[in-house]
Amino acid sequence: MEARRDVFQAIADPTRRAIIGMVAKQPVNVNAIAEQFDHTRQAISLHLKILSECGLLNIRKEGRERYCEVKLEKLNEVYEWVEEYHKLWTGRMKSLKRFIEQEELQAAKRTPAKKGKAGRK
Amino acid sequence: MEARRDVFQAIADPTRRAIIGMVAKQPVNVNAIAEQFDHTRQAISLHLKILSECGLLNIRKEGRERYCEVKLEKLNEVYEWVEEYHKLWTGRMKSLKRFIEQEELQAAKRTPAKKGKAGRK
DNA sequence: CTATTGCGCAAGCAATTGCTTTCCTATTTA
DNA sequence: TAAATAGGAAAGCAATTGCTTGCGCAATAG
Numbered sequence A, B: 001m002e003a004r005r006d007v008f009q010a011i012a013d014p015t016r017r018a019i020i021g022m023v024a025k026q027p028v029n030v031n032a033i034a035e036q037f038d039h040t041r042q043a044i045s046l047h048l049k050i051l052s053e054c055g056l057l058n059i060r061k062e063g064r065e066r067y068c069e070v071k072l073e074k075l076n077e078v079y080e081w082v083e084e085y086h087k088l089w090t091g092r093m094k095s096l097k098r099f100i101e102q103e104e105l106q107a108a109k110r111t112p113a114k115k116g117k118a119g120r121k
Numbered sequence C: 001c002t003a004t005t006g007c008g009c010a011a012g013c014a015a016t017t018g019c020t021t022t023c024c025t026a027t028t029t030a
Numbered sequence D: 001t002a003a004a005t006a007g008g009a010a011a012g013c014a015a016t017t018g019c020t021t022g023c024g025c026a027a028t029a030g
Helices: A014-025 A030-035 A041-053 A072-089 A091-110 B014-025 B030-035 B041-053 B072-110
Strands: A057-062 A065-070 B057-062 B065-070
Touching (some): A014 B072, A030 A065, A041 A057, A072 B014, A072 B072, B014 B030, B014 B041, B014 B065, B030 B041, B030 B065, B041 B057, B041 B065
Antiparallel strands (some): B057 B065
16 A cells, blocks of 8 residues: 655656646645646646655645745765766776776677587588 | 657656666666566566657667667656756755845844844844 | 576556545625 | 535555565686
């Protein structure tokens, strides 16, 4: 029932990413968010719940309204994950990667059992 | 049937993130990947398919083996998305910190009895 | 050639998602 | 006080996920 509730899963949904984008600028109340989308208020409400359950959203009650504000720091997990690979794929570590691949190739060639894919006739 | 196949959704699954981590170092063949996990080969195979369908993985046939290598550049979409917010929250934290410090100072001035660190006596 | 190995395909299944509709409860406002 | 208004809770449903089992097929080893 209570499913996985992590940030990666939370941002997997485009609607939720859009909500984050909306709320990042300033706190917005639930109905105002819902109006921007082509879903019922309840559908959006559910997305908000998911976002808040994984710590990305803070819902502050104010009178009969609920103001949502993002806790962007929660995205740090994602940032750190992707940033590591970003370093890898942008220059810096590229030479290392090439080196490793080269090594692999050499190892494959060294393996005697690997005598040419052309095979026999 | 053919569902959403985007990078955000692909990395939402922890197993798939682990696969990316494994393959980032060097190309690995399917069975070698599958051995690292507590799922059947077919389950992993399916994850690989998803990863390759959204462009994160390149599967190169070599004899009867399939070597998987990541195309990390595909993570750029995620990187750019999260990086924007990263800037925002690191910036915001700075200004928020300034704001709080300012507030604290003001409060200390207003309340002479406050035992705050400002130590105004 | 035959057995083995690497791996994909397909069917089947339970759990999860994303959404809707209906109903309910507070807080305002007239 | 009654009528709006903001928004949550629950039930129902189709589509999707993640996984397994079973089968088939090509490449290679013996």
